[in-house]
Amino acid sequence: MKLLKLLLLLFLISCGTEQISLPRFKQNGYINPELKPFVEEFSKTFNVVVNITVKFDNEPIENYDKNKLEEYQLGVCYNYNIMNLDEVIISYTNWNSFTSNRYNLGRFLITHELTHCVFNYQGHNDDRKIVGELDVPVSIMTSAVTSEEIDFINNNWEYYINNLKGELNYE
Numbered sequence: 001m002k003l004l005k006l007l008l009l010l011f012l013i014s015c016g017t018e019q020i021s022l023p024r025f026k027q028n029g030y031i032n033p034e035l036k037p038f039v040e041e042f043s044k045t046f047n048v049v050v051n052i053t054v055k056f057d058n059e060p061i062e063n064y065d066k067n068k069l070e071e072y073q074l075g076v077c078y079n080y081n082i083m084n085l086d087e088v089i090i091s092y093t094n095w096n097s098f099t100s101n102r103y104n105l106g107r108f109l110i111t112h113e114l115t116h117c118v119f120n121y122q123g124h125n126d127d128r129k130i131v132g133e134l135d136v137p138v139s140i141m142t143s144a145v146t147s148e149e150i151d152f153i154n155n156n157w158e159y160y161i162n163n164l165k166g167e168l169n170y171e
Contacts, residue, residue, distance in 0.1 A: 029053035035090065038110035045111075045161060048118055048168065051106050053103060054110070056092040069094075075109050086117040089125035104154040105147075111164075112140050140164050 029052040043050050075090040098105045115121045124143035140160050153160050
């Protein structure tokens with residue numbers, strides 16, 4: 001009889017009528033203080049809560065077996081669909097050696113990587129356009145960018161954010 005009561009109790013504890021869905025993002029993710037203003041700006045721009053890890057590659061990376069990005073990478077969004085969490089990792093070496101305005105780099109880079117993670121943006125948009133004598137990316141979601149192009153994008157930030165919202169079908 002005690003065994004039957006114990007089994008019934010275990011059954012009641014382990015079964016539920018509500019299906020619980022795990023959040024897509026790691027809750028209370030660590031955000032490096034130097035990167036936090038850019039995460040907050042992204043959050044305000046897109047009216048989303050960002051609770052994922054955003055840090056440099058020289059900080060411990062809990063969920064990936066490699067601590068350094070490829071030399072050419074500024075940052076990357078590691079998407080762990082199975083574990084329901086994402087991480088944005090920024091190259092500390094490239095961050096510190098960037099020759100242009102650090103604010104411009106941060107705003108562009110965090111917006112680009114968080115768009116991958118938050119909106120599950122797959123791939124890149126490498127379309128280009130001619131503006132005056134400049135050949136520039138049409139999207140923040142370009143796969144390769146120079147410091148001059150980052151400055152151009154930031155000088156035309158509203159256009160690029162509106163274009164990105166269009167790519168995302170964001171209302």
